[in-house]
Amino acid sequence: MSEVSPPSPYQRRKQPEQVRRALLDCAAQIAAEDGAAALTIQAVADRAGVTKGGLLHHFDSKQALLAAVFADLLERLDREIDTSIEKDPRAEGRFTRAYVRACFSDRLMGERSLWAALSVAIVSEPALRILWSSWLDQRMAQHAETDSDPVLTAVRLSADGIWLADMMEKTGGLRRYPQDFEMVLLEMAG
Template sequence: MASAPSPSEAPHSAHRRKKQPEQVRRALLDCTARIAAEQGTAAITIQAVAERAGVTKGGLLHHFDSKQTLLAAVFADLLDQLDREIDRSMAEDPKPQGRFTRAYVRACFADRPLGAQSLWAALAVAIVTEPQLKALWSRWLDARQSRHHDTDGDPAFTTVRLAADGIWLADVLEKENGLRRYPQSLEAELLKMAGG
């Protein structure tokens, strides 16, 4: 039977414990996203996220030094997911002209049925009020538009993307009325306008 570590050995063995920083960081991002989707961004506090993730406030602050940094990381993660969704949709679309626009429309309509439980809906107000999030969105959009300029630079495609944005914003502002006022069938209309 092994003997218990002496008091001088105990702290040393605790430091050898695996900390798995990437798993902790992922848990913090996921917990923040769930709180935002369930209760809105106002409910996101360092304490609430730390408790939900099962870490100390100090542990959270080791990864994200403020609520704004945490929100920006959640938003950047969401943009990465959007990138993957758009890339997957584009890979399945055989027609190059307007391919990005059609993928963008599909992405805008993807979580409409979730309504207020959509993470995009939860972060919408923060996008407008937080300069850091607004800058992340602008950089993402500029990069995508630049990358797909040859196939999607036509003003008609820009109009379709702006219409999709308008429906998304109406959903955010009108909550459950958005789907009634602007039915899901509008997705097919916008895709048709984009050459789909």
């Protein structure tokens, strides 16, 4: 009978979910700090402390990594919106008010916001636009009874417009559309 030796302290146990999470977090940090253009396979691998091959085991391309970061961001947005919905006692327009709050929640972070960092990628990457459209279609179907009013649609589009203006103007957006504009949209949403 042969003896089984204990693992060497230099051998790591494979923990694919932890590695995947670290890669997503590192990619998000790079995008928030330096913009989506700085998000390269090598930069993320270096930041996460894995090999380029290790990263490619989880995400087979930069586009796949970017899509995963964006999907992760949408999951966080879902949680933020759901938390806001749970606290809102009025059903009519509840999703719209939560959406507005989410759109304004990290505006003061400016270019350090992950949403700001991924904004250009959303516009230029068809796969990300599809993810966004699918997410929005699903949420609108889920809240059709309470948020189909045209005024609520106009409020959501206004929040989107401010988000787009922030993306285009970077530093001037807060001057042109102050943070308290959130209250105006919330009042319009009831």
